Amino acid sequence: MIHIENLKKYYGTFPAVDDISFDVANGEILGFLGPNGAGKSTTMKVLTGYYPPSEGKVTIEGMDVTEQSIETRKLIGYLPESNPLYFELSVYEYLKHIAEMRELPKEKHNARIKEMAELTGLQDRLGQQIAQLSKGYKQRVGLAQAMLHDPKLLILDEPTIGLDPNQIIEIRSLIKKLGSEKTVILSTHILPEVQATCDRVVIINRGKLEADGTLDELQHKFQGRPIIDIEVLGDGANDLDIYRKVTGVEEVTERHLPDLKGVAIRIAAASNTDPREEIFKLCVEKKWTLLTMNREIQSLENIFQQLTRAESGKEVAA
Numbered sequence: 220m221i222h223i224e225n226l227k228k229y230y231g232t233f234p235a236v237d238d239i240s241f242d243v244a245n246g247e248i249l250g251f252l253g254p255n256g257a258g259k260s261t262t263m264k265v266l267t268g269y270y271p272p273s274e275g276k277v278t279i280e281g282m283d284v285t286e287q288s289i290e291t292r293k294l295i296g297y298l299p300e301s302n303p304l305y306f307e308l309s310v311y312e313y314l315k316h317i318a319e320m321r322e323l324p325k326e327k328h329n330a331r332i333k334e335m336a337e338l339t340g341l342q343d344r345l346g347q348q349i350a351q352l353s354k355g356y357k358q359r360v361g362l363a364q365a366m367l368h369d370p371k372l373l374i375l376d377e378p379t380i381g382l383d384p385n386q387i388i389e390i391r392s393l394i395k396k397l398g399s400e401k402t403v404i405l406s407t408h409i410l411p412e413v414q415a416t417c418d419r420v421v422i423i424n425r426g427k428l429e430a431d432g433t434l435d436e437l438q439h440k441f442q443g444r445p446i447i448d449i450e451v452l453g454d455g456a457n458d459l460d461i462y463r464k465v466t467g468v469e470e471v472t473e474r475h476l477p478d479l480k481g482v483a484i485r486i487a488a489a490s491n492t493d494p495r496e497e498i499f500k501l502c503v504e505k506k507w508t509l510l511t512m513n514r515e516i517q518s519l520e521n522i523f524q525q526l527t528r529a530e531s532g533k534e535v536a537a
Contacts, residue, residue, distance in 0.1 A: 220245045220372065220402045221266070226275035228261050235261045237426035238275070245371075248398035250417035251406040254527045258426040259406050260300070263374050266404075267297050279372060293321075296365035300376040300406075302358060306350035310341055310360055313349060314367060321368040335363040338393065340386075354381030362390070366397070373403045379412060391416050410519045420519070422526050429526040438517045441525060444469065445488045446515040447495060452481030453507030459484070465501060467492035481510060 221243035228236040236258040243249050253259045264270045265277055268288040277284045279291045305313050311332060318328045336342045339359040344352065349360060358381050365373060375394070379387045394416050397403055405417060413420060420437060422430040430437055455461070459471045467488045474483040488494050495512060502509040 220247070220280060221404075222276070222278045223262075223266075224276045226262065226265065226277060227273045228258075228265055228270060229273045234426050236265070236423075239423060239426075239428040240275075241421055241428065241431050243402055243404065245402055246398065246400070247419060248394065248403040248405060248417045250413035250420040251404050251423075252410075252413065252420060252523060253423040256425075257423045257527065259423065260376065262423070263297075263299075263376060263404070263406060266374060267295055268292050293368070294371045296368065296370035296373045298361045298365040298373075298375045298378055300380070302361040304349050304357060304360060307348070309346055309348050310336075310352075310363075311345040313360065314345075314363060317364045317367050323368060331367060331369075335367050338366070339363045340389065355383060355386050358382060359386075362393075371401055373397060373401050374406075375403065376406045377408065378405065379407070379409065387412070410523060414519055422523060424527040430522070434519060437519070437522050441522045442490070442517045444490055445493060447486040447488065447498065447512065448474070448515070449484050449486065449498065449512045450476075450479065450481055450510040451484065451502060451507045452510055453502075453505060455505065456484075456507050457482040461501070461505070462486060462498070465494050465497045467494040467497075481508070 223242070224240050226236055226239050227234060239262070251259055251262070261270065265272050266279070266284065268284050268291060271285050279294055282291050284291045305316070308316065314332045314335065315328060318331060323331060332345070333342070336345055339362050341356070341359050341363060344356060349357065352360065358378065362378060365375070378394070379390050382390060391412060394403060394405065398416070398418070405413065407413060414434060419433050420430065421428065430441070432440065457473060459473060462468055462471045462484060468486055469489050470487040472485045474485050476483045486494070486498070493514070495514060498512065499509060
């Protein structure tokens with residue numbers, strides 16, 4: 220669906236996007252992440268044809284976004300973070316205007332507007348002036364306009380800004396549903412949103428690609444040393460040297476927890492190892508009672524922080 224190859228975009232001499240490459244498949248929901256100034260918005264503006272690339276190639280359905288800009292724009296529904304709306308119009312008038320701009324057949328305008336209003340929960344607001352809507356409903360209007368012409372690709376920049384928790388859940392469900400029919404690029408700072416909706420994650424920082432993969436792949440790649448916490452009850456269970464003999468175990472420390480029946484042990488294992496099975500067998504052999512065993516999983520938030528922690532005092536691009 221989308222092919223980005225060695226994309227660079229300069230503002231003057233500053234590289235806002237610095238030689239990034241990735242693909243997005245048909246029907247995929249891609250989480251596009253990065254801190255403020257990482258180059259996310261610039262990349263999306265190149266995708267939508269708003270900016271030309273300084274170097275590199277970007278294609279949608281095999282069409283170059285610069286050389287075939289009109290054709291590629293017809294494939295895209297775009298909700299920018301700023302969500303520009305005509306506040307003096309009613310919701311219906313605004314969507315009617317978008318339908319005309321998108322050159323939808325006139326006989327389909329009303330049916331399509333009604334369908335999008337129902338999809339985004341605007342059916343009772345069509346006659347209301349946009350200026351009178353809450354921020355959450357204005358965001359829904361932005362989503363409706365982005366989907367009105369039934370695009371193959373949806374680019375959503377912070378789509379749940381201003382929504383209450385129930386509305387956020389509804390929009391997440393909507394994005395998941397749309398992902399079964401369309402390709403979706405979701406840019407957001409809300410990491411649980413990415414975990415709840417996205418098939419794959421691309422992380423950029425200071426204009427460069429830092430990571431690309433499914434959440435499972437990123438967790439495995441950036442896990443570092445697996446950490447295993449156990450609570451054990453039995454004679455000799457606090458002898459740390461016994462655990463150090465388990466294959467893959469590199470470091471063992473005792474943890475002092477209140478109201479603990481036995482002993483709490485934290486085990487750091489070598490990268491790409493999982494000694495949990497041997498630890499369980501050890502407890503059986505020693506006739507200890509294994510009360511709990513938890514393996515620490517690298518969260519998306521930790522991975523994001525690890526990859527995008529900016530150098531002190533270093534400026535980044537918008």
